[in-house]
Amino acid sequence: MSAACVELGTYLGLVGQWGVDFVLDELGAPVMVDLNMGRPNGSLSYYCWRARQPDAGLALVASTYCLPKGLRLAPFAASLKADGRLWDAKRGSGIILAQHLPGSPAGGTVLAASREGTAAARHVLDGFLTHVEAYLADLASLGHPCAG
Numbered sequence: 001m002s003a004a005c006v007e008l009g010t011y012l013g014l015v016g017q018w019g020v021d022f023v024l025d026e027l028g029a030p031v032m033v034d035l036n037m038g039r040p041n042g043s044l045s046y047y048c049w050r051a052r053q054p055d056a057g058l059a060l061v062a063s064t065y066c067l068p069k070g071l072r073l074a075p076f077a078a079s080l081k082a083d084g085r086l087w088d089a090k091r092g093s094g095i096i097l098a099q100h101l102p103g104s105p106a107g108g109t110v111l112a113a114s115r116e117g118t119a120a121a122r123h124v125l126d127g128f129l130t131h132v133e134a135y136l137a138d139l140a141s142l143g144h145p146c147a148g
Contacts, residue, residue: 001022008020017037020032049096055115057115059120060111061122061124061125063112064110065109065128067132080095080131085127093113093116093124095110095112096112097110110128
């Protein structure tokens with residue numbers, strides 16, 4: 001995919017901010033489906049965060065999550081921090097909350113990162129999703145209006 005993007009950018013003389021979307025066909029081969037020009041795409045925050053990290057071997061896995069409308073980011077992030085799930089540079093793994101839109105059909109986006117490779121980053125993401133379920137269950141048990 002990287003080689004295809006370099007070739008496309010060279011062929012079209014693209015400079016500045018642009019991005020490409022891919023999907024996987026039925027055989028798992030990537031197929032370029034969209035060229036985004038002149039605006040930040042949904043991955044921009046990931047690239048900005050990644051560019052500030054010193055380790056080039058960092059594996060990243062992104063996903064979405066859904067939280068009820070009205071749920072505030074600060075207590076949710078605090079719960080992640082208390083559970084040891086937020087990004088920790090010393091540990092070399094963790095969650096980066098890139099977007100938080102509770103109640104929105106788009107939900108939020110999250111980046112899981114690990115210096116131990118893609119499988120480890122996926123494990124971090126799986127732990128995050130489990131945390132979201134437990135967090136909502138805890139809110140429901142306390143009668144929190146956002147948990148329903």
